[in-house]
Amino acid sequence: NAGVTQTPKFQVLKTGQSMTLQCAQDMNHEYMSWYRQDPGMGLRLIHYSVGAGITDQGEVPNGYNVSRSTTEDFPLRLLSAAPSQTSVYFCASSYTLTGPSNEQYFGPGTRLTVT
Amino acid sequence: QQQVKQSPQSLIVQKGGISIINCAYENTAFDYFPWYQQFPGKGPALLIAIRPDVSEKKEGRFTISFNKSAKQFSLHIMDSQPGDSATYFCAAKGTGSARQLTFGSGTQLTVLP
Numbered sequence: 001n002a003g004v005t006q007t008p009k010f011q012v013l014k015t016g017q018s019m020t021l022q023c024a025q026d027m028n029h030e031y032m033s034w035y036r037q038d039p040g041m042g043l044r045l046i047h048y049s050v051g052a053g054i055t056d057q058g059e060v061p062n063g064y065n066v067s068r069s070t071t072e073d074f075p076l077r078l079l080s081a082a083p084s085q086t087s088v089y090f091c092a093s094s095y096t097l098t099g100p101s102n103e104q105y106f107g108p109g110t111r112l113t114v115t
Numbered sequence: 116q117q118q119v120k121q122s123p124q125s126l127i128v129q130k131g132g133i134s135i136i137n138c139a140y141e142n143t144a145f146d147y148f149p150w151y152q153q154f155p156g157k158g159p160a161l162l163i164a165i166r167p168d169v170s171e172k173k174e175g176r177f178t179i180s181f182n183k184s185a186k187q188f189s190l191h192i193m194d195s196q197p198g199d200s201a202t203y204f205c206a207a208k209g210t211g212s213a214r215q216l217t218f219g220s221g222t223q224l225t226v227l228p
Contacts, residue, residue, distance in 0.1 A: 004158070033215075040124065042204060042218040043159070058215065090158050102147070102208070104216065106158030 001026050004107035006091050012113045013081040021076040021110050023091030031094045032074040033104070036060065036087040043090065049074055081114045088112070118142050119207050121219025128226050134192040136222045138205035141186065145207035149216070150179065150190050153202045162203070163190070195226045 007022045025032065033048035045058030049068040063085060065077040074093075078085060088111050092104040121138045128134045138148075149164035165172045165179040165188065172179045178191040192199055205219040 035218075040220055042119075042121070042220040043216075044218075045215055048215065092158075103149075103161050103164075106151075106160065108156075108158050 003027065004091055004093055004105050006107035006110050008110060010111050012115065014115055015081060015083060017081050019078050019081065021089055023074045023076065023107060024072050025093040026072065027093065028071060029093035029095050031096060032068065033092050034066065034076045035090045035092065037090060038087050046076065083114045086112060086114045118217050119205060119219045121205050121222060123222060125223045128195045128224065130195065130197060130226055130228050132195050134195045134224055135189055136203055137187065137189045138219050139187045140207050142209060144210045146210050147208040148181065148188050149206050151204045151206060153204065159204060197226045197228050200224055200226050
């Protein structure tokens with residue numbers, strides 16, 4: 001199993017550009033989520049999905065869109081990049097959101113810089 | 116609005132010493148408390164976790180102590196090694212409609228050889 005994969009690893013955008021961060025998992029996990037990590041702020045939840053076709057907002061959703069058309073993929077779209085979106089983005093998945101098998105597996109991250 | 120407060124922000128320990136990281140939470144509806152370990156350039160990985168019906172859980176050199184009445188939990192790393200140098204995050208998972216993980220701000224641990 002590749003686990004959770006993310007592309008690209010690094011990205012530089014200009015203010016106002018749009019882009020999609022890719023996330024895929026091959027563990028047949030129901031639950032997938034996107035976090036951003038900023039110094040001193042921990043990991044903050046952007047959006048999450050409990051299954052194909054179902055998404056919901058997390059703590060910091062503004063400026064981001066998600067969709068979940070398949071169990072495996074959960075892309076994160078930046079609509080119009082702003083310098084405040086400079087961060088490291090992590091995708092995570094777990095078998096379920098409740099019950100004993102709810103360990104979240106994280107991808108390697110995408111480091112995004114918006115100039 | 117941070118619901119899980121973590122301290123210290125950074126910690127330096129000599130090899131063989133005990134590393135202690137503390138977290139406090141406000142929401143009594145949390146029912147699962149994991150700790151994640153993150154090495155530079157990598158994603159966080161689950162290290163150890165505890166549920167509120169027990170006061171302590173030990174896995175090797177890593178122990179979680181949980182105080183439900185004080186709404187606090189801590190990670191103890193015994194015999195700390197340079198390979199333990201990483202950032203550690205505590206987290207808490209809610210119940211019902213708020214089942215997401217809420218993370219602490221992280222502690223950067225450096226273990227000196």
